[in-house]
Amino acid sequence: MAHEAFKALEARDRNRARDLLARLIKLNPSRVDYWVWMSTVVDSAKERVFCLREAQRLDPQNVMARRGLTVLGVLPVDEALVVPYATQKRSWQPSLLKEAEEQKKLAAKAWKQLAVYAGAAVLVIFLISAAVYGANKLFQPSTQASGPSGAFLANATPTPLPTNTPLPGRGVTPTPTAPWGDLQLSPTPLYAATAHPRTEAYRSAMRAYERGDWAGALSYIQQVIEVEPDAPDLYYLMGEIYRFQGQTDEASKAYETAMEKADFAAAYLGRARLRMESSPKFTNDTIRADLEKAAEIDPQLGEVCLELARLDMNDAAHLDEAGQALDQAAKLMPDSPEVDLLRGEVLLAQGKAADAVQALRDSIERNPANLATYKLLGRALQLNERYADSIEPLQTYIQYSEPDAEALAWLGAAYAGQGKYEEALETLDKAVALNSKSFEALYQRGLTNLALKEYKQAVKDLSNAYVLNMDSFDANLALARADLKIDATKEAFALFEASENLSRSDADRVQVYYYRGTAQQEYGSISAAIRDYRALLEMPTDLVPPAWSKEIRARLDQLVSPTPTATRATSTASPTARTSKTPAKTATSTPRVSKTPTPTPTRTPTPRVTPSQGVTPSQGVTPTP
Incomplete structure (x- = not known):
């Protein structure tokens, strides 16, 4: 499985790598390298810090974890961890070295061939000269002028040596890479990978966006807009940046500009989120209209289903609809940790605390770096009266979160x-x-x-x-x-x-009947107390603590007995008679x-x-x- 995870990392398949690494961590949570590699595929800076902190906890001297935390600004710069520039290995270096070796071999081979050709040429020239000289001697008169005999000199022009022309672009000094090489560190998922002419400015904007540098991201996006004023995704990103900064009016204008440029689904999604954050200024119907418009434009945009689920969760009457929206989101976004987190919230709101615990544990197994899940898991365990078990996930969340x-x-x-x-x-x-x-x-x-x-x-x-x-x-x-x-x-x-x-569940009503009935009995309102006790015993047995059930039955036996029971003499308050309601x-x-x-x-x-x-x-x- 580890081999498959590393293959997925090399192939830049983040979702598969994250899934495999999560399984590996579950099987062996003490492996430092699993946590380090997990830090490269999670979805946020907080999650990266969490993974690297775990690696450092397991091995305080682990260089990769310490360098990663330094890059993320968690640890101060340690000069001992700085890799000398001359020894830095970059993703393009192996191919360059291979090319250089091949060029050396070709050059040596060329020199050998040149030497052979030059020697052969000299030999041929010598033979031709000798032949000409011999013929002249044969046909010349036998008389010979005095003086030294003539010498044959060959003035050969040397052949130029082959030169190695640098490949285009190889003369640029590269920027040192992060300690985990050229793997991308959990880029924020984008709605559309739109090609932009000023790709470097766009990439710089995305890098700033990922690390939460809103001012830098906005500056780069504006540079791209100067070249592409009609690209709707740029205005959508600008709206997101303004939304994260709390600049509501600017964000709304940016989303609306994106809508004017094209029917851009993400712009409607962004505006719906903005309006949800601005409630109660905007009604649920207004927000739902934006989400439904986004779904109409792009039915495959799974984040719309997530926001519909969040909207339905605000109304106890629509919790079933929230669950259905999450089912659809899970089909469109099978690897999203947000789906599991929201499902846990819905189950808790439905009073299904035990189911919520299991759902949230499954979520952590799929993505152990999703911090928000630890917080909700701690609360779900408490609602199951598992107080001791709730401490560890809550401490984990508190340690690594703001x-x-x-x-x-x-x-x-x-x-x-x-x-x-x-x-x-x-x-x-x-x-x-x-x-x-x-x-x-x-x-x-x-x-x-x-x-x-x-x-x-x-x-x-x-x-x-x-x-x-x-x-x-x-x-x-x-x-x-x-x-x-x-x-x-x-x-x-x-x-x-x-x-x-205000009670919204049978579990809530059980508490009301118990505490109010006890107070009614103490203050002398016996008939009202009996009504509450009987209403409590009519509740589903799994919602009534066994100790309460035993106690209330004993009280009823005492109150309905013909033997007079001692009560408090003065009744200072009597509750208004209630109309019995069928619990929803x-x-x-x-x-x-x-x-x-x-x-x-x-x-x-x-x-x-x-x-x-x-x-x-x-x-x-x-x-x-």
Whole structure:
């Protein structure tokens, strides 16, 4: 398999090489050379750094890994690693050396042939001269003039020596290559490989684009546009550069210019992405129209299916459509790690955490350098209550990615799930310090303080999380539980009602029935508690924790018994009678790692205690990342 992988690398078949190397790494993850070569076929600079870091971890002195990290700017320049110019080997050198050797052999052969021909010519001339001289002597008178006899001198003109004319272009001094030779380092996939007259400027633009040098890429693209003002792909690339820089208006104008030049599918795709990032300024219908237009122009553009899946994921009612879009994307882009990542997100949103874990593990096996998958895998394992297992993938993501408060929050939740509250709080404090407006950081720290019975601090953190996303089921339910602990019963029961309205799955409703029923029983609303307990036991058995099921059955046996049961004397609040609803099979409220989440319309906030200082309702609602 290793031989096949190297053949694919030589043939520049990146997809096949990546697939084979991923299998090799799975079989033997301690092979340093596999990680080094994997760095040449992954799709982003972060993934290249990840692969080379793994190689360096396995072998800290590995020269290839250290040179690669230096080229990527991760390590400082080490003069000891610089290859002397005279000893650098380049992809064209073997052929030049071979040609030089052949030319030497031809020259030596030519000299030998020249010497033979010259000797033969001298011999022929000598024989002819001798013959002429002999004939003259024969016919001349016998008398001979005094003096020395005449001497025959041959004044031969030497034959010019053969010269080696340099081949065209060979006199140019080459630029030293990267340590992995002339293999391309994970070029960003382009929609169309359009030929451009100023190829060097275009290639320079693509190289700058790949390394995130937006100013350089834009400058080179503008140079190509001066020569080719009607090429639509150039304006599309310009739009992408502006989009990555957050220059919305410039990006939109560039996409529209590309559309004016031709029916260019990628331009509609780019504008749809721009509008998704600008939500709620643009409606889903507007975004969908662009994506459908792109699919109409080019039905083979798989990235359209990816964006349609992302759009459908924002609405719990369209999760099945999201899955169908991903099925189509998988046919068009069989080697794309983005397809597997989004499929994991959809499965989590559908409440299928176990299936999501398997899908995300499969994704990592296919591309072990796709960092975003590690983050989502950690969260999926937590939702399966596998807190210890979730630590490794989360730490992997945190180690190689940019600082991420959400990932740190989930790592803190992993520690809290194992009862390691000191480590949990330390990690969660770092997450809040990194981003004080991170919903997950505030929410997870609030839950940890609730578990530690630090109720005032729990209410403070959960109130701030609630203000950031009032439509979050998790925030409403957790804050209701915390409010009960500080005797804010009116606010607590109002939040329980809001939680039921916000629930998007049977799993969500199980939590509402358990916690609200427990509160109802404690505050004397026995009939309401019985209704919640019975509703919980009617839920699918695989969604109800066995301990909860056993506990609720025991409570019901006690509550419906003719023997009077002791309850709290004062009932400070009674929830509004509910209308029984048939639970719809929808999505869990799992925070996702999608790049462009669309916030839902803000509901009228439930009256509650004033949020703690530092976050005010005027800040609006920020969607869960």
